[in-house]
Amino acid sequence: MNISRNTIVFKRIIKTGLLNFVRNAWLGIAAMAVMVITLTIILFSIIANATFANTVQQITDRIDVSVYLNDSVTVKQREDLINNLKSLENVEEVTFISKDQALVIYKQQNAGNADLLTAISQTDNPLPASLQIKPRDPNRIEEIRTFLERGDIKSLQSDETSYSGDRKQAIDKITSATSFFRRAGIAGIIVFAIISMLIIFNTIQMAIFNRRDELTIMRLLGASTNFIRGPFIVESIIYGLVSGVLSIVIIQALFSISARTFEASSLGILDINYSNTYFKDHYFTFVALQLGVGILIGAVSSLIATRRYLKFKTSK
Amino acid sequence: MILLDRVTKTYNKNGQALERISLHVEPKEFVIIIGPSGAGKSTLLKLLTREEKPTSGKIIVGGIDYETLKDKEIPLLRRKIGVVFQDFKLLPNKTVFENVAFALEIVGMGNKEIENTVPRVLDIVGLKGKEKRMPKELSGGERQRVAIARAIVRQPRILIADEPTGNLDPKHAWDVIRVLEKINKFGTTVILTTHNQEIVNKLKRRVITMEAGSIVSDRAGAEYRG
Numbered sequence: 001m002n003i004s005r006n007t008i009v010f011k012r013i014i015k016t017g018l019l020n021f022v023r024n025a026w027l028g029i030a031a032m033a034v035m036v037i038t039l040t041i042i043l044f045s046i047i048a049n050a051t052f053a054n055t056v057q058q059i060t061d062r063i064d065v066s067v068y069l070n071d072s073v074t075v076k077q078r079e080d081l082i083n084n085l086k087s088l089e090n091v092e093e094v095t096f097i098s099k100d101q102a103l104v105i106y107k108q109q110n111a112g113n114a115d116l117l118t119a120i121s122q123t124d125n126p127l128p129a130s131l132q133i134k135p136r137d138p139n140r141i142e143e144i145r146t147f148l149e150r151g152d153i154k155s156l157q158s159d160e161t162s163y164s165g166d167r168k169q170a171i172d173k174i175t176s177a178t179s180f181f182r183r184a185g186i187a188g189i190i191v192f193a194i195i196s197m198l199i200i201f202n203t204i205q206m207a208i209f210n211r212r213d214e215l216t217i218m219r220l221l222g223a224s225t226n227f228i229r230g231p232f233i234v235e236s237i238i239y240g241l242v243s244g245v246l247s248i249v250i251i252q253a254l255f256s257i258s259a260r261t262f263e264a265s266s267l268g269i270l271d272i273n274y275s276n277t278y279f280k281d282h283y284f285t286f287v288a289l290q291l292g293v294g295i296l297i298g299a300v301s302s303l304i305a306t307r308r309y310l311k312f313k314t315s316k
Numbered sequence: 317m318i319l320l321d322r323v324t325k326t327y328n329k330n331g332q333a334l335e336r337i338s339l340h341v342e343p344k345e346f347v348i349i350i351g352p353s354g355a356g357k358s359t360l361l362k363l364l365t366r367e368e369k370p371t372s373g374k375i376i377v378g379g380i381d382y383e384t385l386k387d388k389e390i391p392l393l394r395r396k397i398g399v400v401f402q403d404f405k406l407l408p409n410k411t412v413f414e415n416v417a418f419a420l421e422i423v424g425m426g427n428k429e430i431e432n433t434v435p436r437v438l439d440i441v442g443l444k445g446k447e448k449r450m451p452k453e454l455s456g457g458e459r460q461r462v463a464i465a466r467a468i469v470r471q472p473r474i475l476i477a478d479e480p481t482g483n484l485d486p487k488h489a490w491d492v493i494r495v496l497e498k499i500n501k502f503g504t505t506v507i508l509t510t511h512n513q514e515i516v517n518k519l520k521r522r523v524i525t526m527e528a529g530s531i532v533s534d535r536a537g538a539e540y541r542g
Contacts, residue, residue: 005424006424008424008425008426008427009421009424012421023409211409213408214407214408214409217405217406217407218407218418218422219391220365220367220394220399220401220405221394221395221399221418221419221422221466222390222391222392222393222394222395222397222419222422222423223391223418223422224391224422225391227421227422312366312387312390313367313368313369314369315369316369316370316371316372
């Protein structure tokens with residue numbers, strides 16, 4: 001008896017919530033509009049942040065130090081140098097590139113330039129053997145530099161050490177800016193989420209304020225708290241669901257448009273293709289996230305907004 | 317059925333609304349409360365539905381002591397009391413049928429039973445055929461009767477009617493009173509407040525007269541004394 005009664009009540013709450021959603025569509029649109037914008041921006045920020053981090057990672061991965069060796073350097077000297085370098089804390093990997101390998105690479109890089117290739121094949125291989133050092137932390141390259149500048153090491157080298165050419169300074173700036181931007185980005189997302197939650201809360205509260213008389217009447221007729229509040233929560237949850245779906249659709253549309261427009265081109269520092277892949281790889285996580293956040297915001301705000309109209313008088 | 321013992325209600329600063337009211341209503345009784353506006357009639361009824369809490373004194377209705385009543389139990393109490401409000405208090409977004417059905421939905425009655433019960437009660441109050449109207453499409457008298465239908469549909473043991481004839485022409489006023497008498501005959505305790513002298517005189521029931529927050533007379537089969 002009691003269970004079936006609860007089922008009846010539960011069904012009624014859902015049904016009334018759905019009905020209210022349809023009947024109050026116009027009031028709901030305001031709440032949903034704010035929610036869609038919020039959810040879209042949050043999702044967009046998450047993807048942008050990931051893309052940015054990825055770009056920086058890619059650039060820093062490419063940072064290496066090339067040490068060009070004199071032709072006179074013996075195998076023993078070379079091995080010692082490699083071992084010494086490897087013993088440095090910030091060195092992740094040391095790769096030896098022989099004169100022959102250097103020539104092969106050079107030829108590959110200039111495959112389209114027939115003149116240059118003919119010229120180089122007519123001379124004795126002019127390219128030096130080299131060591132490519134991959135640092136663990138590209139921000140702390142000084143340690144390696146100091147080591148390489150030492151007199152005895154310096155004498156083994158045929159050319160100036162190359163620190164990823166001219167990119168070094170730019171890379172330095174990017175890497176230091178990265179951590180700042182990431183932190184600022186996360187803080188921004190949080191602040192924005194809070195502000196929009198307040199707006200959504202306010203919108204839902206307005207919608208409920210308009211119907212406060214209904215709440216009071218239901219109360220007077222002996223309706224339980226859940227019976228009164230339930231439909232409002234159901235209604236707000238539908239707002240959240242609809243908004244979550246819409247925000248995913250918007251982001252998806254943005255990607256499909258931008259992927260076509262910017263195909264194969266790079267937008268400076270942001271790699272659209274990566275964003276797209278990232279979005280697709282985490283698709284279901286994002287769907288769950290958007291729906292979850294939407295439902296949560298809707299449920300919590302309607303829960304709080306109905307509270308004051310459901311209180312019983314306690315003053316004597 | 318209803319017991320009030322030295323009940324006082326004081327609103328902030330505005331002085332006393334009720335002063336040491338003691339009252340006893342037997343089951344199945346029909347009680348009329350009269351008195352000028354501001355005499356405390358509405359406050360008294362609000363105390364009975366636990367819309368307000370007494371400043372002091374004891375209230376026991378249907379064996380329930382309001383002092384020990386928890387917030388959670390208030391809805392259960394209200395389901396046992398039918399109330400016809402002066403301002404109807406209909407749900408504006410629900411049809412006539414839905415308004416009456418709502419009282420039954422609250423208590424978890426099945427849909428079939430609701431579909432059977434509501435038309436019967438609407439028939440009693442003379443609103444057959446207006447089930448699908450919205451409250452704003454009804455006249456004052458019709459709204460009043462929806463409110464009555466809603467109050468009696470649960471067959472409450474106590475029915476409180478606050479000026480149910482206030483907005484009605486004499487014919488409809490008497491229709492309403494007849495409904496109340498019928499309910500009373502079936503065993504419901506009725507508490508009625510009214511300004512209508514004719515009704516009081518013709519009903520010949522127990523009449524409680526209030527003035528300035530106190531009961532000044534309580535007589536059986538009494539007539540209205542301006």
